[in-house]
Amino acid sequence: MNVAGFISNLFFGESNPKRMPKHLFFGAQHLDYKTAQRADISKQHYSVCPRHWYVDATFICSDCGREFVFTASEQRFWYEDKRFWIDSLPKRCVECRKAELAHLELRKRYDSLIGEALGQCPIETKKQVVGIINELEAAAGQIPERMIENRSRLYGQISKKG
Numbered sequence: 351m352n353v354a355g356f357i358s359n360l361f362f363g364e365s366n367p368k369r370m371p372k373h374l375f376f377g378a379q380h381l382d383y384k385t386a387q388r389a390d391i392s393k394q395h396y397s398v399c400p401r402h403w404y405v406d407a408t409f410i411c412s413d414c415g416r417e418f419v420f421t422a423s424e425q426r427f428w429y430e431d432k433r434f435w436i437d438s439l440p441k442r443c444v445e446c447r448k449a450e451l452a453h454l455e456l457r458k459r460y461d462s463l464i465g466e467a468l469g470q471c472p473i474e475t476k477k478q479v480v481g482i483i484n485e486l487e488a489a490a491g492q493i494p495e496r497m498i499e500n501r502s503r504l505y506g507q508i509s510k511k512g
Contacts, residue, residue, distance in 0.1 A: 386422065401436040411441070418440075452489075463475060483500065483504075
């Protein structure tokens with residue numbers, strides 16, 4: 351074995367998943383080495399060392415506080431298919447990630463419609479934006495003051511036409 355191979359094996363876990371650098375699983379509560387799957391490092395983005403293995407890792411969700419497992423299969427998808435950097439890790443469980451994506455989609459819909467809704471447009475568009483604002487408030491618990499003002503303005507416009 352050459353020096354580079356020796357170093358890669360010793361410090362980066364090329365032949366043993368238990369020797370992978372700990373920063374690759376920063377914050378993990380538990381690593382299940384029985385689930386280890388060999389990685390295809392040619393499909394990864396990394397700057398110093400690749401992830402030679404994927405192993406189920408248990409983390410705590412930053413939103414709900416529950417434990418969740420970032421599975422070896424999910425890691426393969428993240429790092430080889432999606433091409434995320436290999437030192438990126440999830441902060442949220444799957445349910446909270448889905449809720450965050452839904453919130454972002456609602457916000458995009460609001461942003462794309464609010465200008466039109468405040469102007470001359472069908473009443474259905476105004477009602478749609480009010481519904482989006484209400485959904486955003488229900489999901490987040492609070493919304494920016496500007497959204498509250500826009501909702502009041504839209505309610506006024508709807509009541510005049512209705």
